[in-house]
Structures are given as structure tokens and as C-alpha cells.
Amino acid sequence: MQVNIAKKAAGEKAAAYIQPGMTVGLGTGSTAYYTILRIGELVRGGMALQAVATSADSEQLAREQQIPLVPFAEVQGIDLDIDGADEADEQLRLIKGGGGALLREKIIAAAAGEMLVVIDESKLVKQLGRFPLPVEVIPFAWELTFKQLAAIGAAPVRREQEGQPFITDNGNYILDCHYRQIRDAAVVETQLNSIPGVVENGLFLHYAVKLIIGYADGTVKEIIRHGPARRSF
Structure with a gap:
């Protein structure tokens, strides 16, 4: 598989926000894929964490990467959700679901203390709607x-x-x-x-607190939502 430099840069940058002991939501899609790979490296390097997946594909990849998955019945809270988007604007409003996992993705996003969104530069738009x-x-x-x-x-x-x-x-x-x-x-x-x-x-209108955009030269840009943090369960 050919590495997409922009997506890899964004995905790995998001993983840098994970702290030991966190419960992490694993998103779905081609950019979140690189986040999961990086989380697997962290786990194999000795970082203690656990995760929940937003799709069957993400769950399978997590198992392959030896990331500990916790049953939803045992989840006490989700500290950080890292997911991709099909479109995002600078107000951190999103269109998601190109991979078909929008319901599970929204459930996890709503339960998380923070949601980080990873995209490559082609997904940043001035107005939502170009993507179905x-x-x-x-x-x-x-x-x-x-x-x-x-x-x-x-x-x-x-x-x-x-x-x-x-x-x-x-x-x-x-x-x-x-x-x-x-x-x-x-x-x-x-x-x-x-x-x-x-x-x-x-439509994910009030979930993301940070948008991480990867570029073809390997650089990243971050857009942060200002205001009070959302409350999770």
C-alpha cells in the first residue's frame, strides 16, 4: 500500500495527543487508519491505554495492531475520539459517513470528552455539501x-x-x-x-474541538474550536 504523506502526517499528529491510561475512540477512514497504526506502535512500545472502535473495519485493524479493546458495557468514559471526515470547514463542521459508519461514529463522538478530526488538505472546504x-x-x-x-x-x-x-x-x-x-x-x-x-x-456540527490538516509536504495545520468543552457521560 502506497503511503499517503498528507494523511499520515495528520493521523500521526493526532496520536501525539494521547496520554497513558486514556480510553480512545478509534475512527474510521483512510486518515484515521494512520492514527490507528501509530497507536499500535505506542501500545507495543509500552503505553497503557484502551480503545473502542467505530466500525468493524477499525476494530479489526486495532486487533491486528494489538490495541486493547474494551467492551462498551465496561466503558466508564471516552477521553479522546480521533476520527476522519469527508468534508470539514474552518468552523469545524463536518460531513462524515463516506465509509458507512456515521451512526457509530456519532455515538462515540458524543460520548467523548474531546474529538480530534484528521483530514488531508483536499477535505477542507469553504462550504459543506460538495460531498454527498x-x-x-x-x-x-x-x-x-x-x-x-x-x-x-x-x-x-x-x-x-x-x-x-x-x-x-x-x-x-x-x-x-x-x-x-x-x-x-x-x-x-x-x-x-x-x-x-x-x-x-x-452532519457533525458541534463535536470536533480540533481539526488537524495534513499536507502533501508532510506539514500539518491545526484549527481549534474555542469555547467551553463539551460534556460527555
Whole structure:
């Protein structure tokens, strides 16, 4: 596998914020991949930590890297969640779910004391919406949910894999919504969440506290959200 310098730089920079004894949320995607590899190096080097994964793919990679995984029933709190994004703006608003793990990713992000987001420079945008917004829906009567999304101008397309509906780790479908530009993300989020059949949407508006951007020359830039820290459980 060819190394992506920008993604590797961002992913490894995020891992530098991990402290011994932390419980860490392991994100999903091509940039979070490098974070997990680096966490594996830290663990094998003697750092004590434990982790929870946001997807089956991340869980498998964590096991390969010998990262201790803790059952959710035993989680007392998640100190730090490190995840990627399909799009991010300078206000740290995100579109996630290109890999299909948006529901689990949002559950972990909401439970974490802090969320760090790792991206390469191509994912930083002035306005969200160029990347289709994933919306996870239950399979029952999905056609009706589809019609309601179409009625609000979301331009949904059912995601498919090898000619069959893409199935999330939770057994649901994903409708990718082609807004092109999302002018008011908070309004769109409210609209989506009010439609019966919608399980979750890929807008992450108030979760990230730090955005770590990797560049092709190996440098990184950080954008920090200022204000009170979010509370987790």
C-alpha cells in the first residue's frame, strides 16, 4: 500500500495527543487508519491505554495492531475520539459517513470528552455539501423515507455495493443526499432528523474541538474550536 504523506502526517499528529491510561475512540477512514497504526506502535512500545472502535473495519485493524479493546458495557468514559471526515470547514463542521459508519461514529463522538478530526488538505472546504451527505435509514419502507428526503430537496440516491444495497454495520441502508451546497447546516440537520425512518445523518456540527490538516509536504495545520468543552457521560 502506497503511503499517503498528507494523511499520515495528520493521523500521526493526532496520536501525539494521547496520554497513558486514556480510553480512545478509534475512527474510521483512510486518515484515521494512520492514527490507528501509530497507536499500535505506542501500545507495543509500552503505553497503557484502551480503545473502542467505530466500525468493524477499525476494530479489526486495532486487533491486528494489538490495541486493547474494551467492551462498551465496561466503558466508564471516552477521553479522546480521533476520527476522519469527508468534508470539514474552518468552523469545524463536518460531513462524515463516506465509509458507512456515521451512526457509530456519532455515538462515540458524543460520548467523548474531546474529538480530534484528521483530514488531508483536499477535505477542507469553504462550504459543506460538495460531498454527498450520507443519511442512514432503516430498510423498512425505505422508499417512503426516500420520497420524503426528495421532497425537501435532498436529491437522495440509495448507496449500492456490487449491485446490491449497501448495508451498514447496523443492518441499515444509506441514502446519499446531493445538496451540492449546504447553506444552513443546522436547518438541514433538523429537517433530516424529523423524518421517520431516518436513523442518523452525517452532519457533525458541534463535536470536533480540533481539526488537524495534513499536507502533501508532510506539514500539518491545526484549527481549534474555542469555547467551553463539551460534556460527555
